[in-house]
Amino acid sequence: MPPPANEPTPASIGALLSDVRARTPLVHSITNLVVTNSTANALLALGASPAMVEGVEEVAEFAAIAGALVINLGTMDAGRAQAMRLAADAARAAGTPWILDPVAVGVLSYRSQVAVELLAFSPAVVRGNASEIIALARQAGAVQGGAASGGRGVDSTAPAEAALDAAKALAAALRCVVVVSGATDYVTDGLRTIGVNNGHPMMSRVTGLGCTATALIGACLAVTPDTLTACVAGMVFTGLAGEMAAELAPGPGSLQGGLIDALYLMDADLVTRRAHLVAPDV
Amino acid sequence: MPPPANEPTPASIGALLSDVRARTPLVHSITNLVVTNSTANALLALGASPAMVEGVEEVAEFAAIAGALVINLGTMDAGRAQAMRLAADAARAAGTPWILDPVAVGVLSYRSQVAVELLAFSPAVVRGNASEIIALARQAGAVQGGAASGGRGVDSTAPAEAALDAAKALAAALRCVVVVSGATDYVTDGLRTIGVNNGHPMMSRVTGLGCTATALIGACLAVTPDTLTACVAGMVFTGLAGEMAAELAPGPGSLQGGLIDALYLMDADLVTRRAHLVAPDV
Amino acid sequence: MPPPANEPTPASIGALLSDVRARTPLVHSITNLVVTNSTANALLALGASPAMVEGVEEVAEFAAIAGALVINLGTMDAGRAQAMRLAADAARAAGTPWILDPVAVGVLSYRSQVAVELLAFSPAVVRGNASEIIALARQAGAVQGGAASGGRGVDSTAPAEAALDAAKALAAALRCVVVVSGATDYVTDGLRTIGVNNGHPMMSRVTGLGCTATALIGACLAVTPDTLTACVAGMVFTGLAGEMAAELAPGPGSLQGGLIDALYLMDADLVTRRAHLVAPDV
Numbered sequence: 136m137p138p139p140a141n142e143p144t145p146a147s148i149g150a151l152l153s154d155v156r157a158r159t160p161l162v163h164s165i166t167n168l169v170v171t172n173s174t175a176n177a178l179l180a181l182g183a184s185p186a187m188v189e190g191v192e193e194v195a196e197f198a199a200i201a202g203a204l205v206i207n208l209g210t211m212d213a214g215r216a217q218a219m220r221l222a223a224d225a226a227r228a229a230g231t232p233w234i235l236d237p238v239a240v241g242v243l244s245y246r247s248q249v250a251v252e253l254l255a256f257s258p259a260v261v262r263g264n265a266s267e268i269i270a271l272a273r274q275a276g277a278v279q280g281g282a283a284s285g286g287r288g289v290d291s292t293a294p295a296e297a298a299l300d301a302a303k304a305l306a307a308a309l310r311c312v313v314v315v316s317g318a319t320d321y322v323t324d325g326l327r328t329i330g331v332n333n334g335h336p337m338m339s340r341v342t343g344l345g346c347t348a349t350a351l352i353g354a355c356l357a358v359t360p361d362t363l364t365a366c367v368a369g370m371v372f373t374g375l376a377g378e379m380a381a382e383l384a385p386g387p388g389s390l391q392g393g394l395i396d397a398l399y400l401m402d403a404d405l406v407t408r409r410a411h412l413v414a415p416d417v
Numbered sequence: 418m419p420p421p422a423n424e425p426t427p428a429s430i431g432a433l434l435s436d437v438r439a440r441t442p443l444v445h446s447i448t449n450l451v452v453t454n455s456t457a458n459a460l461l462a463l464g465a466s467p468a469m470v471e472g473v474e475e476v477a478e479f480a481a482i483a484g485a486l487v488i489n490l491g492t493m494d495a496g497r498a499q500a501m502r503l504a505a506d507a508a509r510a511a512g513t514p515w516i517l518d519p520v521a522v523g524v525l526s527y528r529s530q531v532a533v534e535l536l537a538f539s540p541a542v543v544r545g546n547a548s549e550i551i552a553l554a555r556q557a558g559a560v561q562g563g564a565a566s567g568g569r570g571v572d573s574t575a576p577a578e579a580a581l582d583a584a585k586a587l588a589a590a591l592r593c594v595v596v597v598s599g600a601t602d603y604v605t606d607g608l609r610t611i612g613v614n615n616g617h618p619m620m621s622r623v624t625g626l627g628c629t630a631t632a633l634i635g636a637c638l639a640v641t642p643d644t645l646t647a648c649v650a651g652m653v654f655t656g657l658a659g660e661m662a663a664e665l666a667p668g669p670g671s672l673q674g675g676l677i678d679a680l681y682l683m684d685a686d687l688v689t690r691r692a693h694l695v696a697p698d699v
Numbered sequence: 700m701p702p703p704a705n706e707p708t709p710a711s712i713g714a715l716l717s718d719v720r721a722r723t724p725l726v727h728s729i730t731n732l733v734v735t736n737s738t739a740n741a742l743l744a745l746g747a748s749p750a751m752v753e754g755v756e757e758v759a760e761f762a763a764i765a766g767a768l769v770i771n772l773g774t775m776d777a778g779r780a781q782a783m784r785l786a787a788d789a790a791r792a793a794g795t796p797w798i799l800d801p802v803a804v805g806v807l808s809y810r811s812q813v814a815v816e817l818l819a820f821s822p823a824v825v826r827g828n829a830s831e832i833i834a835l836a837r838q839a840g841a842v843q844g845g846a847a848s849g850g851r852g853v854d855s856t857a858p859a860e861a862a863l864d865a866a867k868a869l870a871a872a873l874r875c876v877v878v879v880s881g882a883t884d885y886v887t888d889g890l891r892t893i894g895v896n897n898g899h900p901m902m903s904r905v906t907g908l909g910c911t912a913t914a915l916i917g918a919c920l921a922v923t924p925d926t927l928t929a930c931v932a933g934m935v936f937t938g939l940a941g942e943m944a945a946e947l948a949p950g951p952g953s954l955q956g957g958l959i960d961a962l963y964l965m966d967a968d969l970v971t972r973r974a975h976l977v978a979p980d981v
Contacts, residue, residue: 161570169735169751171451175624180669186570187451190494192527212754245756288725288750340963342739387744388959395670399622443852453733457906462951468852469733472776474809677952681904
């Protein structure tokens, strides 16, 4: 039996890579100070055109002409929060799809509050680790009480599976797609949930590969209205690039550059053969 | 027939590399958040001593003691604009040569206005892609009307050749040297124009190599009063390093590190043999 | 005769690496814009959990829960200075050990003043090059007059040995440990002084490896109350990783990634065999 319409498949994800390469979408990124360079290089290697425009004087103008907007809370202060509000507002007004990466939400009070504010601007996607998604779902009122979310710095203390209910509730409440990163990644719109089993354990020893995944989802959002497929594709591209790089890398220093090479070298055929989608057991 | 005095030659460019190594010039850089690390590493690999001093409290003090100043508009806000004004003003007062990289001017209104303001502080060099140079020449009143400059994010939508007239007019109006980057790079003081044919197509898939070229020109400005030769040298060093790295790199992740290795490994003899200068056809 | 209690030995430094891996300490870093990525990756490769939290709205909350705090003055302005004061104050109050890296103190007036202010918050460690330590000791009143400290940009103009007296005086005055980086690194608490002879000359051509050493000392401070051993360990890990990477790297671009690989690949046994501690001649 064929999958239902719009069900992401390895072939549709491979085709989406070709679309990104053909259209070189302009991806507006307001990301943290740690990953500006690696994020721009990942987007370039995939075939997109990144622009890191962050000043309050410029973000609204650029969000309106970009193909997609990426907002990442990794290094926050009041100035960056204001730039994010202005950009998200302009994106919503212009119909530019945007994705939120709530780094360390649940650990730090200020950014947790900013993240909830930003949800009012209707992100197409939220991507985080299990602790971040649990914390954000709670702060947004999508789920009630329960145990603490347990983030530790920028790392999750819970497996991705522990956040699946929170992810579905958050997706339903926001009418968006939520992605939980982990050994298996989960993508859900609240009704359908797809698992992605690409990736490699050494990836957790390179800073900001979650941020890279968020940015690559952004590139995909710019070329398709099918948000679920865009999210699955972004996770597959990142995980598969990590797998390919890990075959050659003695350590995380080599993995960082090798992952960029792999994004550049992968094509629709390779993605179709190696995308590893799974139906969640939960 | 020998070239006229001060005409850049492969041998004079090679000699300039040796001068940089011998004098390790202090290069003050106020650059964008994406390329701080790669710019510092490129300057170190070439043989210069980079310092990224950006605060309004510090830039004037440092610009006055540096050998050259690099100002790059890649990530702009009001605070950075003020630091750039103070630094450029101090550089002019102290006789420190400085170079402007007008990233995405013509695409974003705020930085376009800041760029024009900065021109009043007499840069020795302006280096950009074709769209940026066309836009800046127009904003500065050096050329009139004509078609839109057509920048798209940080990328040019025009070939370098399309910006040659604007570059010559801008150079003449500002009494500076203007560099237009592209498949062939052009360096002009308004009267003389030199083309540089070093480089590799994969370089466009690594973020910030235009910013690297700007910084390397800065290092050269610090060791010679011959601005035209300094500009040709910076473009040759960058393009040649890219060529050398591309011989070994499977993708842009490896190219980024390999280009730094190549800058470190090149010497006056190699530069003399491989610098590829051309007389423009236009 | 066995070394006195708490005297750092290759074996105790190797054991400390295992402790870092076992406890994955949370290292709060407020560092300069050039090295955010390389610092985070070095900490991850060693086995720590880095978090770059810099906003004035967030630093106090995070410094109180982190295992250690790293403050690096590489790119200063009033906003960052205030974040540093708040973080250092919260660290002192919470008993979080913290380390100061006074980049370019003695060259730039503003940061020299901020550095002296920060000393009031009782750092456990100060690490700098010879020019920085001489300048800071003078500014803090630990030593009097004498020749100028002679910093040039972010580089020292004096060998590490020239700063040994200043380092001992500063350590005694602040009741902290002072580390002077150089061809041989020196670690002193004012009474005892230990030299570290690991490292490779090519490391000076990669930006921010002093900042990396500071961050790795931070990771060690989070897992041991023995500050002297933590400092020696951080310098050994950095220098040894540089040695290992230099065996394979044709240039500094490869060295940067290779050093991260080496931090990931080293283990207690390797450290014990290759840590090169010396008794200072001076």
